[in-house]
Amino acid sequence: MPAEMLEVRNLSAGYGPTHIIENLSFSLEAGRKLAILGRNGMGKTTLLATLAGQTRRYGGTIRLGEKEITERSSAARANAGLGYVPQTRDVFPSLSVEENLLVGLKDRPKEAVSEAYDMFPRLKERRRNLGNQLSGGEQQMLSTARSILGQPSVLLLDEPLEGLAPVICEELMAAFSRLAEGRLMTIVLVEQRIQSALDFADQVIILERGRIAWQGTAPDLARDQHTIDRLLGIGHL
Ligand SMILES: Nc1ncnc2c1ncn2[C@@H]1O[C@H](COP(=O)(O)OP(=O)(O)OP(=O)(O)O)[C@@H](O)[C@H]1O
Numbered sequence: 001m002p003a004e005m006l007e008v009r010n011l012s013a014g015y016g017p018t019h020i021i022e023n024l025s026f027s028l029e030a031g032r033k034l035a036i037l038g039r040n041g042m043g044k045t046t047l048l049a050t051l052a053g054q055t056r057r058y059g060g061t062i063r064l065g066e067k068e069i070t071e072r073s074s075a076a077r078a079n080a081g082l083g084y085v086p087q088t089r090d091v092f093p094s095l096s097v098e099e100n101l102l103v104g105l106k107d108r109p110k111e112a113v114s115e116a117y118d119m120f121p122r123l124k125e126r127r128r129n130l131g132n133q134l135s136g137g138e139q140q141m142l143s144t145a146r147s148i149l150g151q152p153s154v155l156l157l158d159e160p161l162e163g164l165a166p167v168i169c170e171e172l173m174a175a176f177s178r179l180a181e182g183r184l185m186t187i188v189l190v191e192q193r194i195q196s197a198l199d200f201a202d203q204v205i206i207l208e209r210g211r212i213a214w215q216g217t218a219p220d221l222a223r224d225q226h227t228i229d230r231l232l233g234i235g236h237l
Pocket residue numbers: 015018020038039040041042043044045046047087
């Protein structure tokens with residue numbers, strides 16, 4: 001499946017009666033890279049989980065290319081081409097690394113698992129280990145690799161660099177960029193490392209208390225230290 005457009009209109013969502021995301025709208029063209037930034041607790045994870053159909057939605061619409069997926073279940077969204085790597089690593093603890101990867105392949109031939117091993121040689125070394133025998137960084141690699149193997153048209157990544165060594169981070173961000181630039185995937189990245197996010201993204205949204213506080217291009221934000229300090233700096237309430 002090639003990259004597809006993601007279009008979000010007036011989205012409000014939360015958990016039970018608590019509204020977290022309020023009236024968010026944005027669109028991302030096929031093959032583009034969007035970074036979602038914001039301090040802790042501002043709603044980044046809730047936004048991605050809502051796109052993946054895992055929160056309570058109060059209003060708004062979500063489109064993936066020509067498909068309106070707003071009312072679909074999480075599984076149906078995945079089948080429609082939405083990939084989601086949650087912040088809580090999504091590894092099956094009692095399956096081996098290789099079995100975890102096979103789950104991600106969907107209908108693709110088994111040999112395609114080697115793509116994950118090319119991306120993360122460490123996973124190849126550990127391929128017979130169980131999910132619950134992996135380090136935090138290895139689980140992160142496995143969760144990310146499993147999503148990519150499914151060739152989603154839109155990939156949602158929630159802090160994929162957390163727990164990974166700097167050299168792996170650079171390689172992984174380069175791999176994500178290649179996927180987007182080859183128009184294989186449209187990518188939404190939630191990231192705390194502002195510089196990595198700005199190096200990667202075309203567009204940026206900064207969330208504050210579940211609303212869009214700033215929206216623009218990555219180069220514009222890189223030049224705007226005032227906005228970075230105000231919305232992402234430490235010690236500001
Ligand atoms: N399952 C839940 N039930 C109720 N409230 C929740 C739940 N998960 C998160 N929240 C609340 O929603 C708000 C937004 O949380 P969210 O996890 O989306 O933030 P975040 O921007 O991803 O933060 P972080 O950078 O720490 O990952 C917070 O106030 C949080 O306490």
